[in-house]
Amino acid sequence: MTLLPSRSDLDAAAAIVYGAMPATPQFSWPLLNEALGTEAWVKHENHTATGAFKVRGGLVYLDGLARREPGVSGIISATRGNHGQSLAFAARRHGVRATIVVPHGNSAEKNAAMRSLGAQLLEYGDDFQASREYALSLARKQGLHMVPSCHPDLVAGVASYWMELFHAQPELDTVFVPIGQGSGFCAAVAAREALGLRTRVIGVVSSHATAYMDSFRSGELQEAPATTDLADGMACRTPDAGSLEVVRRYADDVVAVSDEEVARAIRLYYRATHNLAEGAGAAALAAATRMKHDPRVAGCKVGLPLTGANVDAEKIMRVLSEVLP
Template sequence: MRFSPDDVDAALATVRAALPPTPQYRWPLLEQALGGETWVKHENHTPVGAFKVRGGLTYLDWLRRTQPGVRHVISATRGNHGQSIGFAARRHGLQATIVVPHGNSVEKNAAMRALGVELIEHGDDFQAAADHAAALAEAQGLHRIPSFHRELVRGVTTAYVEFFEATKAAGGAPDVLFVPIGLGSGFSGAAAARAHCGVATRIVGVVSAHADACLQSWRSGVLVEAPATTRIADGMACRLPVADSVALMRAEAEDLVAVTDDEVAAAMRLFYATTHNLAEGAGAASLAAALQQRGRWAGRRIGLALTGGNVDAPLFAEVLAGGKPAA
């Protein structure tokens, strides 16, 4: 997926009308743990605590320009995408309905309701919620926003444009960037930004070992459906990948790696101990993968996408205490 310079500039203008660039910092204790210069892109510092807000802003800006008659949108989420849609819909005066699976994050649900969305709980996982959102859109004549779309990716690209431009100015873009993967908008945005900024950074995608449909699809070249049973990285709980996203990963990824819930929990603890930043499970997956591949990248410049910090307090307390999250 490629965007023209005008496409990227327009996305940057849309996003920056709602939020400033997020920071990218080096943390000495984290660099000691990884054995190399390490830059963390802090997307946990956006107004909804996650990178997804960028895609919601560009998608709804595009929707208002191309389909001005739309007044009510619907989508499915595990939380951060839904907050993104709620945040952007409120800016445009649109109604938003969000479908989440039963047992979804209590605090993410509360955050979405606080943004004014109508929240519906349906199904046992994201895919069931997405199928229900599609059925409701058809029955009620609502505009359905998918979780992977060119306009969502265009917004997400702005995060990595900020990152690559800032690190270039500070001595050089990283040799490798670790990016968590749910359905792949983050990875796609990173790849688009790499092309836009003209850097040679290798991009490693990170999936949950307990939701590895994207990894299996990437390896085989055909879409593979697989259970999504991660207890801690709900933002990566993909059961059925998107064909366009997998094709892009196959073209652009240096590698895809899988991290376990235990590895993610350890990374959440390490992020907190070394940076005092809160990382949700998916947000810490990049660090989990970098730790897993420490020997490969020691002494090199490393980039980590801390994509979000929206984790329920009881779960984070359990993680900090070193316990395993309850099933």
């Protein structure tokens, strides 16, 4: 099963997405351009109905599921937050029961958001992978539909934001894409290929969760500890095999950014644009800042998805209170 949808698939997915939410804006912020020394365009996925890009994929997946399995009794999945909000948001629109498994110590405010959308929330395990394995076992026991973290429908939905950005700015030289389980990266590639563009696509992982980068560089799937405190949306211990294949085939590069670099990017976003970003949401900017003198950034037009803003108040206040160098 290929994860890269066709142009007709992308158009159909976009129609589903826009039945529930409007397109998000993209802006080029002068202070951000000054900090990077080049022209950057920020795609504001922090402005979606759930505050993150994932909602687009959930809408398309649940629409397809309703047609494939009209009698489905309920869905279940594992998440650190944004994927779960996406599924809960879409499941409520279809009148389907949603059960979401999160690891212990997950973001309290993301948990509250999922519950507010009608999801039954269960806590299990110390990381995403443990939560996912538990969700799979519950799916078998309770006859629930297990929603994967990466699927062609999820990719097609998420690709709608990349189509918006590429239509608005078709001359982007390089885009940076945070990698959690890979739907965002696959979506960027799908949109680029559908439009016949030559834009470089650089994946971004946390330096405290390097499984995708290690697998990209070694040529084979590798696990790595996921210990990031700030970028929980990229806390992947085991790559998805399908999305890893896309990363290995299409990525211009995969780079890692530390929690400290992500924190600086969060502060820069706030001071330059007055937008809040969660850890993974600021990862693209963190990578572009690290590579500002690299020829793939310097003098280029760069695309930066601000993929989400769902971060606990206590954590964001702590990050913002630190002095920006």
